[in-house]
Amino acid sequence: MSGATQDLLLRDARLPGAGTPADVLVSAGRVAALRPAGTVRRDGAAEVRLGGRWLRPALWDEHVHFTQWVIRRGRLDLSGTGSAAEVLAIVRAAPPGAGMLVGYGFRDGLWPDPPSLAGLDSVAPDRPVALVSGDLHCGWLNSRAAALLGVTVDASGLARETPWIGALHRLDVETAPGVAAYRAAAQDAARLGVVGIVDFENADNLRDWPARVAAGVTSLRVEASIWPSRLAAAAERGQRTGLPLDEQGLVTVGRLKIVADGSLNTRTALCWEPYPGMDPAGPHACGMQSVAPDELRELLAAARRAGIEVAVHAIGDRANAEVLDAFEASGVRGVIEHAQLVSAGDFARFGRLGVVASVQPEHAMDDRDLADRYWHGRTGRAFAFRSLHEGGATVRLGSDAPVSPLDPWLAISAAVTRSRGGREAWHPEQRLPREVALAASARGRTRVAAGDVADLMVLDQDPAVLDEERLRDVGVAGTLLAGRWTWNALGR
The missing domain is CATH 3.20.20.140 (Metal-dependent hydrolases)
Structure with a gap:
């Protein structure tokens, strides 16, 4: 099990359901003790003062x-488009290149104009173009990309479900990130x-x-x-x-x-x-x-x-x-x-x-x-x-x-x-x-409990009572995985 080699003492933590701050001792990757603030002593432990910040179980x-998530960062962003015409304009304006142009994020369900093979061919006649839908379940391909990926498309240029999923996998292998x-x-x-x-x-x-x-x-x-x-x-x-x-x-x-x-x-x-x-x-x-x-x-x-x-x-x-x-x-x-x-x-x-x-x-x-x-x-x-x-x-x-x-x-x-x-x-x-x-x-x-694996997060505010409009952007000051910091904005 991945874990810290040194004990960690988190002082002045606020815990859900507790009325007063607590000290939390983490040892061998687990929560070893939770006691009132100022009462825990452990020689050799690294001490971090949370200053009344909230300590909760970390998230999954x-x-x-994950590969799609990583790759998305390097693909042409189509997430803000509202029509086939808007997508074609983005593709037309893309920087020139010899390799396949890959975009991600179009959602055609409410478009006023349908996607077409002819349209995508016209804006990129000399370059393969593969556009991945926002839900990953279909792709919009021009003729060159369809041939390279071995996919049959109709006049819409769309490939859906099983044939497309196979093509997407081949596309990911070719563009695998480091x-x-x-x-x-x-x-x-x-x-x-x-x-x-x-x-x-x-x-x-x-x-x-x-x-x-x-x-x-x-x-x-x-x-x-x-x-x-x-x-x-x-x-x-x-x-x-x-x-x-x-x-x-x-x-x-x-x-x-x-x-x-x-x-x-x-x-x-x-x-x-x-x-x-x-x-x-x-x-x-x-x-x-x-x-x-x-x-x-x-x-x-x-x-x-x-x-x-x-x-x-x-x-x-x-x-x-x-x-x-x-x-x-x-x-x-x-x-x-x-x-x-x-x-x-x-x-x-x-x-x-x-x-x-x-x-x-x-x-x-x-x-x-x-x-x-x-x-x-x-x-x-x-x-x-x-x-x-x-x-x-x-x-x-x-x-x-x-x-x-x-x-x-x-x-x-x-x-x-x-x-x-x-x-x-x-x-x-x-x-x-x-x-x-x-x-x-x-x-x-x-809640954090003694004996739990120390997968924990430190928050600037309590999400249990935070205003609804601020719940999308809760400040995370630290994250612990089995007692090891994977994110720490607190200092020591």
Whole structure:
């Protein structure tokens, strides 16, 4: 286990639920003692005075695509565009170069003009261009990029879901960042109070993450996911969920990641009702099923035999129902990632089946207008965090970075306020209670207790009572991972 070699004494800490300041002793990577301020003595301990700052359990981001998050920084930014014409103008103005031009962040669900292959060809006739959607579920390619990536596109220039995901993986391999970029991104997360991530990158995570730690990416714990194509090999090696993969104990085997459907922006999330404007008799009028129910059950069974836990991407209400059916039939207790649209009768099934709802509240702020259009009449059960919580689900918060930023405070704020940028709260009845949201970002921990692993954060203000408009920017003065500073703005 990664930890500090010297004891650490944090003086004058304010703890949630405590009326007076305390001294907190950290030893061998754990909280060894909590006593009234001024009463703890430990020879040889490094002392840091917190000056009445708040000490809370540190945070996790329960859903990231870390390589995508790192790579995004070097890609053409399309996140502020509102039309195909605006995207084309950015591509046209991009600095010249011989290699592939890659952009990220377009969301075409509400565009007044459709994307087209001819349009993208016209602004970059001599250079391959691959544009990644903000939800990662589709790409807009010109002819040169489509040929290089081996993807067939129609007149729209769009590739969606399974064919696109394969092309995106090939694109990432070709543009893989160096270890310094991973180290910087991990350090940025630590500055926000983050000590751990669940990485769902479609890559050989069980190999890649121990190598990154060995190369100095040591600011985060990582639960490294397995995708179905690598399940058999992981099972053969005996790599069970929770098994440490590096000498420092920072990386552990995570869950099998299964994708059951698509996304809202791409109109491929699998729903019971057709999308507006789609031919009701068409093959994908209600979205797309990425894995058939029988295949899903087979994967669940294989994972269970191997001792590997399961996380299933499900966004539409039909996809969520089918995944819950598979969990119930197999007896597997797993995680549903996203759970964006859930049938009214299925909220209680989360609790009854012991299924964790891993949700990304900032998506509700990004997609509220899309939901109002494409899930009209159903948005009372869209991004329904309160209903999931009251249905008995264990709720965990994440970002799905790069789809939204790797910043748990944005997720906490969105879950608590259902608002951003001064807009009226969207379905405020689905707000999560503040302490529930804080706990959902800290693996259920709300207070520091003796015996806990010393994964802690020092805050300038108490997020439990902070004004709602300031909850998106809580000042983090320090982050400790097993008693080791990964971020320290306090001095000694």
